[in-house]
Amino acid sequence: MPLRGFTPLLLWILPVWRVLTPVNAHPPLSRCHLMQNTAVCNDRRLSSVPADLSQNIEELQLHQNHITTLTDDSLRRYPALRTLSLACNELTTIQSAAFRDSHVLTSLNFANNSLSVGFHESGAALNELRTLQSLDLSENKLDEEMVGVLLGNLTSVERLNLSGNVIQRLDEDIFRRLHRLTELDLQRNFLFEIDNAFHGNHKLQRLNLAFNSLPCLTDFHLTQLQVLNASNNLIDWFISRQDVNETFQLETLDLSHNNLLFFPFLPTRSHLQNLYLSDNRLSFYEHLDNSTNPNITTTVEFYNLKNYAANVTAQLWQEDLHGDVSSLLILDLRGNHVTYFPQGFIQKMPLLSRLKMSVNCLEKLNFTSERFSGSLYELDVSRNELNHVQASDDDLRTLGNLTYFNLSQNNLSFLPTRLFPSLLNLRSVDLSYNDIDVCVEEPVNNFSRCVDWKHVRNLKQLYLKSCNIKNIPNSAFSGMSLTHLELSENPGLNVEQSLQTLWTTLQHLGLGNTKIQNFDFSEFQSLKSLNISSNSLSQFPTSLRQIGLKSLDLRDNVLSTIPADQAGALATTLTTVYLTGNSFNCCQTEWFRTFEKQETLNIADKSDIKCVDFFRRTHFVERFDPSLCFVQTEPLFWYIVLFVPVCVSFVGISVILLLTVKPKVLENSIKKKCLKPTPY
Numbered sequence: 001m002p003l004r005g006f007t008p009l010l011l012w013i014l015p016v017w018r019v020l021t022p023v024n025a026h027p028p029l030s031r032c033h034l035m036q037n038t039a040v041c042n043d044r045r046l047s048s049v050p051a052d053l054s055q056n057i058e059e060l061q062l063h064q065n066h067i068t069t070l071t072d073d074s075l076r077r078y079p080a081l082r083t084l085s086l087a088c089n090e091l092t093t094i095q096s097a098a099f100r101d102s103h104v105l106t107s108l109n110f111a112n113n114s115l116s117v118g119f120h121e122s123g124a125a126l127n128e129l130r131t132l133q134s135l136d137l138s139e140n141k142l143d144e145e146m147v148g149v150l151l152g153n154l155t156s157v158e159r160l161n162l163s164g165n166v167i168q169r170l171d172e173d174i175f176r177r178l179h180r181l182t183e184l185d186l187q188r189n190f191l192f193e194i195d196n197a198f199h200g201n202h203k204l205q206r207l208n209l210a211f212n213s214l215p216c217l218t219d220f221h222l223t224q225l226q227v228l229n230a231s232n233n234l235i236d237w238f239i240s241r242q243d244v245n246e247t248f249q250l251e252t253l254d255l256s257h258n259n260l261l262f263f264p265f266l267p268t269r270s271h272l273q274n275l276y277l278s279d280n281r282l283s284f285y286e287h288l289d290n291s292t293n294p295n296i297t298t299t300v301e302f303y304n305l306k307n308y309a310a311n312v313t314a315q316l317w318q319e320d321l322h323g324d325v326s327s328l329l330i331l332d333l334r335g336n337h338v339t340y341f342p343q344g345f346i347q348k349m350p351l352l353s354r355l356k357m358s359v360n361c362l363e364k365l366n367f368t369s370e371r372f373s374g375s376l377y378e379l380d381v382s383r384n385e386l387n388h389v390q391a392s393d394d395d396l397r398t399l400g401n402l403t404y405f406n407l408s409q410n411n412l413s414f415l416p417t418r419l420f421p422s423l424l425n426l427r428s429v430d431l432s433y434n435d436i437d438v439c440v441e442e443p444v445n446n447f448s449r450c451v452d453w454k455h456v457r458n459l460k461q462l463y464l465k466s467c468n469i470k471n472i473p474n475s476a477f478s479g480m481s482l483t484h485l486e487l488s489e490n491p492g493l494n495v496e497q498s499l500q501t502l503w504t505t506l507q508h509l510g511l512g513n514t515k516i517q518n519f520d521f522s523e524f525q526s527l528k529s530l531n532i533s534s535n536s537l538s539q540f541p542t543s544l545r546q547i548g549l550k551s552l553d554l555r556d557n558v559l560s561t562i563p564a565d566q567a568g569a570l571a572t573t574l575t576t577v578y579l580t581g582n583s584f585n586c587c588q589t590e591w592f593r594t595f596e597k598q599e600t601l602n603i604a605d606k607s608d609i610k611c612v613d614f615f616r617r618t619h620f621v622e623r624f625d626p627s628l629c630f631v632q633t634e635p636l637f638w639y640i641v642l643f644v645p646v647c648v649s650f651v652g653i654s655v656i657l658l659l660t661v662k663p664k665v666l667e668n669s670i671k672k673k674c675l676k677p678t679p680y
Helices: 002-020 119-126 144-151 393-398 497-502 542-546 564-571 590-597 628-661 664-674
Strands: 033-035 038-040 059-061 083-085 107-109 134-136 159-161 183-185 206-208 217-220 227-229 238-240 252-254 274-276 299-302 312-315 330-332 354-356 364-366 378-380 388-390 404-406 428-430 461-463 484-486 508-510 529-531 551-553 576-578 610-612 618-620
Touching: 119 144, 542 564, 564 590
Parallel strands: 038 059, 059 083, 083 107, 107 134, 134 159, 159 183, 183 206, 206 227, 217 238, 227 252, 252 274, 274 330, 330 354, 354 378, 364 388, 378 404, 404 428, 428 461, 461 484, 484 508, 508 529, 529 551, 551 576
Antiparallel strands: 033 038, 299 312, 610 618
């Protein structure tokens, strides 16, 4: 009986108790995800290493927590640990005995912490490790002194990441004990000097020095190095030691985004395959003649090259200064000042497969004198000053492997008649922004202002943007199986009949700014990408709903709306659509809501699409409130209906009042206008 009296009270207290009971009074949820011998404890707001995990774990991930100190007993419970990651914490100190029981630890990741604070004690802890192979100390605000302390006697380390720190100078002792080092990342520091820093690292194969402030790299003699990335520095000279008899193992050299004025002095013997020199100021100077201008010299002298060689006087440009490029597969010279190739320069690269020469100053391309090898697969000479291309039938037969050929944005108005038909493996050609037409009849001369594409049977991608083409013959692409055709920026182009032979193969079609209006796309059943921007289209092409487009560009037309049924059909297939620059009606934007609801559809310029309301005010479609349309349009009719009778009534009352007050006004007015004196 007494318990019955407490029952109502308990029922009232129970909900309140549930609300007021703190979360930590409940059994704790698991803070880590365990997978076999790996514990993943990332982003768990931990302030210390968990002590309740299995003793057999071999990998422990603690990314994005709040751990500030790795204490002496943090890892004592996990003697089998091989990999530990504490990236993106608040780590300042590793206590000296933290790794005393970690006898098999091979990988440590301390990226994005603050180990610069307690680097002395942390260095003592790291020196206990004898099996460590991979160490990541990136983004810890470390300078060269701190790095020297932290590395100490880590003789077992093979992979070291020091990127994103504040290192300015490397001396010869900093990596001296790292005899097994094979990979070293020093990018995004403030390096301006390297003083024999890698002299003792005979196993170093990959070195990243990108995004620093190095002024030059002279006396390069790391014969065992395979990959060197020195891009995005201030390098104006790259000089390898010329007196080394050993073959350099270098395969990839990246010197892009520097200040090179001259082609690098490469090793005399090497296995170099990839050479990246884009975005420098590089040019060739063999054509300079000091007999015509005595102030210009074609020689350069180098003094005291690290005391390893005598002074060097070099003639610019002799072939031997280029070094060994016989193994080169890729040469990237984009964004330089190259006006021509020195005699025999290309011929020294018998294996060259990709030559990228865009954004230079080439005035002519002579396949006969350059003697490109049969290995050439890609040739990009776009955005130069080419006005002449020369090639014999034998030269073109040699280039049977050429697949991608980019000649866009030059000054070409004539081309060899047999240039493209002779390249049997050609798959992609870009002639955009040249004055080259499509032939109506087959050319009879060796050079022509047009190209007969019917004989380029294997071509798949053809780009003829802004070539001043007005008309394309109906048979221009007969027998071809093009998948990509770009004809944009050719205003007034008549093309519909000539595309009938490509109905089944064409996947991308560019017709932007061609002034098309009533184009029927219904037969292009393979079309996936269509550009019809800048065509002053006022009506949405109804034929587009019948094909399964993935990408559609409708920018810069005069569309006021997209019919709801067509928008619904497009939304199910489209993945990307461009719509800015149209005069959409703010009160007819159901199509936008349809597109917006489709999760698989990306409206690329969604936030910039504008519309116009009834009062010609401009709004962003994404933020426009459709309910405003009812306020603006429906009451307007009734305002007019009510306003007209009021105006008529006001005028009538005014006339009556006027005649009442001045009854002779009307009579005098009639006499003045109608009663005139009779002339005699």
